[in-house]
Amino acid sequence: MILVFGGTTEGKKVAALLESLALPFVYSTKTKTSFQETKVARYSHGALDEAQLESFLTNNKVKIIVNAAHPFAEVLHNTIAKVATRLQMPVIRFGRKLLAKTIHPLVFYVNTYEEALALLKENQRLLALTGVQSIEKLKSWWQNNTTHFRILDRPASLAIAVKNNFPKKQLILGLPSANLQTEIDLIKTHEIDVILTKETGNSGFLSTKIEAALKTNTQIIIINQPKVPAYFEVVDSVDALELAISKTIVI
Known part of the structure; x- marks a missing residue:
């Protein structure tokens, strides 16, 4: 077995x-x-x-x-x-299989959420693509600064968001997309200043997220894979x- x-x-x-x-x-x-x-x-x-x-x-x-x-x-x-x-x-x-690191002034790699938070500047609009479990980890930020989380559209995920009192109107329900224009539109629609994501490889469409960030002149912070x-x-x-x-x- x-x-x-x-x-x-x-x-x-x-x-x-x-x-x-x-x-x-x-x-x-x-x-x-x-x-x-x-x-x-x-x-x-x-x-x-x-x-x-x-x-x-x-x-x-x-x-x-x-x-x-x-x-x-x-x-x-x-x-x-x-x-x-x-x-x-x-x-x-x-x-x-991990992607080669992207070397660009808008792309930052960190090892922890604490390091990521240290890079954020007050009043920046954050798009968190780090999953519903990270809502609690980033609570000190989103309680004082506009933040949008993309999470899976399922009861268990919504329950975690509700438990943490995260504003429902700032949730984006859905899966990551390989469609570059979809990701670009998401950034523009919500007037995002900085994206936070994880080093997921192409299974998580990381290359698309990075390209969308660069196309929109948006800072992207990537948490290194453990x-x-x-x-x-x-x-x-x-x-x-x-x-x-x-x-x-x-x-």
């Missing part, structure tokens, strides 16, 4: 590969999402702490973990690393993933 942490574009690719190889797996996400169970695929959702993850691995006789969760899901990555290390269970990190735990074997292509799995499980 293989445990796949998904909820991402990469997670879908892992599921498709394992399905094609007829390898039994459980597809796990933090929040409930649409997933079609099959003869080889089961679905599970909900956050897992160390004890719960260890119990799940043992009870389901999991032999290998494929971690294709969001690159910024640091708590999950660290939980997987700790439990897998204890159990000496192989972990393959199927991640996103480092992956050293215990993980890292791959960034389906072929490399299949090869890594074949070293542990006979295909």
